[in-house]
Amino acid sequence: MRHIISLLMENEAGALSRVAGLFSARGYNIESLTVAPTEDATLSRMTIVTRGSEDVIEQIIKQLNKLIDVVKILDLSDGSHIERELMLVKVRAFGKDREEMKRMAEIFRGRIIDVTEKTYTIELTGPGSKLDAFIEALDQSAILETVRTGASGIGRGDRILKV
């Protein structure tokens, strides 16, 4: 099962490598991992997307909790939550494709953030599945480059991860 895990950790040098090292040493799978400081600069918030059986996920959370720098963990998948990911896609856009690309971006509520004679760069935010759908909807040969941030997540309503 896919799980999205949020954690708050001390914003110390090497904190990220402790998490990454844990996943590689124990053979856990990482689909994506994002990290950035929070409004409190001493804390970083990390979102990890991983896959595993319930037993494996239980171990992952226990092992993460054991890291001395980890302050708090929430398995967002345990309840209702919102997931967002940002993607930038550079596409070929000239001739008859140009109008088509603009239309596609609009349909997916993307924004064109850079324009040249031959290309558009489109910014798109949403759950990972929406980004996947956008990529699929495009003419594959028109995609010049893509970059994705990996998922960030937050609990719905009063499900709050805070120190």
Next chain:
Amino acid sequence: MELTGAEITVRCLAEEGVEFVFGYPGGAVLNIYDEIFKQDKFKHVLVRHEQAAVHGADGYARSSGKVGVALVTSGPGLTNAVTGIATAYMDSIPLVIISGQVPVPAIGMDAFQEVDTVGITRPCVKHNFLVKDIKDLATTIKKAFYIAATGRPGPVLVDIPKDITQQSHEFAYPETVTMRSYSPVVKGHSGQIKKAVQMLLEAKRPMIYAGGGVVLGNAAAQLTELTKLLGYPVTNTLMGLGAYPATDAQFLGMLGMHGTYEANMAMQHSDVLLAVGARFDDRVIGSPEHFARDARRIVHIDIDPSSISKRVKVDVPIVGDVGGVLDEMIKLIKAGKEKAEAKAITAWWTQIELWRAKNCLKYNHASPIIKPQFVVEKLWEVTGGDAFVTTDVGQHQMWAAQYYKFDQPRRWITSGGLGTMGFGLPAAMGVQLAHPGSDVACVTGESSIQMCIQELSTCKQYHLPLKIVNLNNRYMGMVRQWQEFFYGNRYAESYMDSLPDFVKLAEAYGHVGMKIEKPADVEPALREAFAMKERLVFMDFITDQTENVFPMVPGGKGISEMILAEEL
């Protein structure tokens, strides 16, 4: 008052009540050594290799229950120490390791004797720190001791760049430390404890399985009281030996790969299992699938939630300090109901006695060649079962575990998790320093002892009267045993050729050497050696080359699928 980083480091160690620092100097720690020279709060023990510094601190910690301290220089000093750190990590031993580092501006420049210490040690420490600002130094050391000793203990490393040891800063040692990211759970959940007691009282075929966590958590007395109160059979893991008195009738011996027949059978066939401070590892329960074939309900008490339901699913998990949880269980049992299945339990004991009657540890007493088991039995007799025993790794380790009956915790000092050859001698140094005047034996093999043999020199310098019991079978015996059983007797590189004359070697280091070749000489030699209270005695016992350790559970098999001596 302003102190230099080196002064602060040394003052912090003194504030923590450190008695011994096991170490080895080098460029990056010279300022610290200069301060050590000027103080008399703790003693520095100069080892001959940094691996031994960490093992020495480890032996001190295991036998005393206090935090052990090692000090090494940057680069090769640190890399030499890694085996020791990993050994302590695998067995959850509280250590603080201080390593020197190149000056902060030189970090990342491939400077002389620079290694990424935090990176190299990260997977084998409970936590590590690189001190980049002198104002953090004292609190970091305070945190290191706190983290090492609390929760599930473990080694913590503090990497201190050389320029930090030179800079000055106001010194005040923090009295306490709180960390929002670290607060180990100590009290077990009362509801769970009630459930566990209920389950234990309803058992028909109960079994108590206790591991190193009982020793580390200083809960041997509680384990013994609970076990006596219930009248149930009990086994200890390799790491747990001494947690329950081995000479008591309720004790079934060690379990696991080289556990007794009765302990492994009772484990497999139990219907309610109480696991205390143990982790169901592969050397203990063998194949988890095979173990799960017989249905049983499991109560598991451990300080570390990640040890629970890792390899085996448990029914009643209790996270908490083992001693506190056992105390609460004892109270409930004393206040509460009787056992529901008294009759079934009598039948269970009858079954266990049948298993025990197999006498799975018997061996040939009439042999004209010295049997290694005989040496350990005699060692136990001669020391009145009261010695501290360290070991290396191999057959001799298993024989020591099987035949030396430990009645007290912290007397048995062995590298269980990592299985580090070379551990025995330096660990024994730490034990002897913590317990001057006590008998300390190092049971070893001719291969293992050569991995840290240089420490005989340290023993001379600090007058450590260890008794080295070398079970010399001219083979890496444990390797040879596997080759005999599983590799068609092809003894690839397991013969120890060109051995030194250990008697002369011991003498060259300034100690007493003895070579013992006949069974009749075993006991007199041991008596003579232990009578020499002031001297280190190296006893080289020439033992049967072909002896194997039984019972044995082959790798990947279930624990009730043992090979017994008589079956070959």
